[in-house]
Amino acid sequence: MNQFLRSLTPTQQVAALFLIVFGILVVVSVTAFLLTFRESADKHDEAWHEELKNFRKLLGTSWFMVVVFWMAWAAGDTVATILFALIAFFALREFITLSPTRRGDHRSLVLAFFVVLPIQFWLVGTERFDLFTVFIPVYVFLAIPVVSALAGDTQRFLERNAKLQWGIMVCVYGMSHVPALLLLDFKDYQGKGAFLVFFLVFVVQTCMLVQHIVTRRLKRPPSVPEISRSFNWYSWLLGMIVGSMVGALFSFITPFRFGQAVLMAFVACVAGSMGHLVMKALKRDRGVTAWGKREMSITGANGLLDRVDALCFAAPIFFHSARWYFGA
Numbered sequence: 437m438n439q440f441l442r443s444l445t446p447t448q449q450v451a452a453l454f455l456i457v458f459g460i461l462v463v464v465s466v467t468a469f470l471l472t473f474r475e476s477a478d479k480h481d482e483a484w485h486e487e488l489k490n491f492r493k494l495l496g497t498s499w500f501m502v503v504v505f506w507m508a509w510a511a512g513d514t515v516a517t518i519l520f521a522l523i524a525f526f527a528l529r530e531f532i533t534l535s536p537t538r539r540g541d542h543r544s545l546v547l548a549f550f551v552v553l554p555i556q557f558w559l560v561g562t563e564r565f566d567l568f569t570v571f572i573p574v575y576v577f578l579a580i581p582v583v584s585a586l587a588g589d590t591q592r593f594l595e596r597n598a599k600l601q602w603g604i605m606v607c608v609y610g611m612s613h614v615p616a617l618l619l620l621d622f623k624d625y626q627g628k629g630a631f632l633v634f635f636l637v638f639v640v641q642t643c644m645l646v647q648h649i650v651t652r653r654l655k656r657p658p659s660v661p662e663i664s665r666s667f668n669w670y671s672w673l674l675g676m677i678v679g680s681m682v683g684a685l686f687s688f689i690t691p692f693r694f695g696q697a698v699l700m701a702f703v704a705c706v707a708g709s710m711g712h713l714v715m716k717a718l719k720r721d722r723g724v725t726a727w728g729k730r731e732m733s734i735t736g737a738n739g740l741l742d743r744v745d746a747l748c749f750a751a752p753i754f755f756h757s758a759r760w761y762f763g764a
Contacts, residue, residue, distance in 0.1 A: 450630045453689070454506050457634075461499060468492050501637065501743070508615070509630045514561060517615040521557040525549065527741045527748070528607035530727045534719075535599050540589025544580050544600055552576050553608050560616045568616070569756070572609045577601055606715070607741070610748030613755040620755075622691045622762050631689040632758070638686065639701040640708035640750045643679030647671045647709065663717045672709060679705035691762065703757055704750045711749020715741070 469492075504523075508516035532545065552572065559568035581597045617636065618629035650671035659668045683701020687694050719726065727739035 447627060449689075450509060450628065453631065453634060454502075454509070457502055458506075461502065465492075465499070501641075505630075505633060505637070509618075513615070513618055516618055517557050517561040520611055520615045521553060523740065523744065524557070524608045524611040525553060527611065527744060528553070528603055530739045530741045531603040531607055532600070534722050534724055534727060535603070538589055538591065538596065540584060540587035540591075541596055541600065543587055544583045544597070547580065547583055548600060548604050548608075552604060556608055556612050557615070560612050560619070563619050565616065565759070568612065572604060576604060580604075602718075606711075606745070606748050610711075610752055611744065613751035614747065616755055617751070617758075620759060625691040628689075628691075635683065635686055635690050635697075635701075636704055636750060636754050637747065639679045639683045640704055640746050642682045643675040643705040643709060644712065644746055646678045647675035650674050660713070663720055664713060667713055667716075675709060676702060676705050691758075696761075700754065700757060704754045707753040708746035708750035712746040714749070715745040 472492075504519065508519050511519070528549065537545065556568060556571060559565075559571060580601055581593075584593065584597050614633060614636075617632045620629055620632065648666060648671075651666045651668060654671070656668045656670055658665045659672075680698050680702040683704075684694055684698045687697030690697055690700075692700055727741040
């Protein structure tokens with residue numbers, strides 16, 4: 437089997453990966469659906485059905501993410517970049533919607549949505565990596581307060597600009613590094629960027645899922661209850677270990693050797709989990725439990741930003757670590 441996969445072209449290998457993932461999701465989804473016909477005889481069964489319901493919602497999110505990444509790969513690099521730009525647009529919209537703005541912010545918001553975001557993803561699509569890595573942290577961070585100052589509104593000036601800068605950094609800058617992974621050109625690894633995206637998403641989501649399951653099962657007290665009731669250092673450590681080991685198992689689809697894959701997976705998991713915690717702190721500061729509208733709830737994540745916040749933090753760290761190490 438291994439020899440057969442190695443004999444395929446890079447495009448065929450990526451296609452085989454998606455076929456395997458879709459196959460697993462189909463089997464798991466059908467099994468979960470059939471289990472819903474089990475009758476509830478007592479309270480224990482009712483609790484079990486509630487767990488099954490949450491699991492099926494998690495499957496729905498998994499289907500969404502896999503389909504999005506499949507569409508991005510199948511449509512080509514240009515369409516993939518546009519697709520992730522749209523995701524960044526709606527994530528930034530959720531972030532700004534739940535943050536108070538004033539009339540003096542309108543010019544800055546127009547700049548963020550209709551100038552900064554398109555330019556950042558255009559720089560990615562044209563592989564101007566040296567410029568796209570500094571465009572937002574340097575040029576945009578200096579331009580935003582200038583535009584706000586020209587509006588003449590000084591009330592809570594620092595807070596308003598910091599809020600917008602932070603939203604751009606997470607939603608636009610962070611998300612733009614996902615399609616950038618598709619364009620990295622490593623030696624003897626041409627045309628396999630989709631594997632890197634899969635590796636990143638899979639290890640980060642595995643880490644987050646393990647943390648969630650361990651916390652629910654062991655019911656350990658939270659380490660930072662003011663921010664998150666589900667975060668404690670024990671479950672976090674287990675998530676890091678499992679995520680790193682999963683990265684090691686999938687080292688064969690990356691340009692990394694076994695030890696390198698463990699380290700890269702660990703780096704991605706740390707960045708993603710800590711980023712998720714930071715975004716929870718921001719939600720508590722805004723007085724909300726989730727981004728987006730409540731009626732859109734899926735697996736406790738009511739908005740798009742809830743589903744991609746860990747990825748927005750992990751992607752830049754993973755991208756620059758890989759690019760620096762391999763000199764790509």
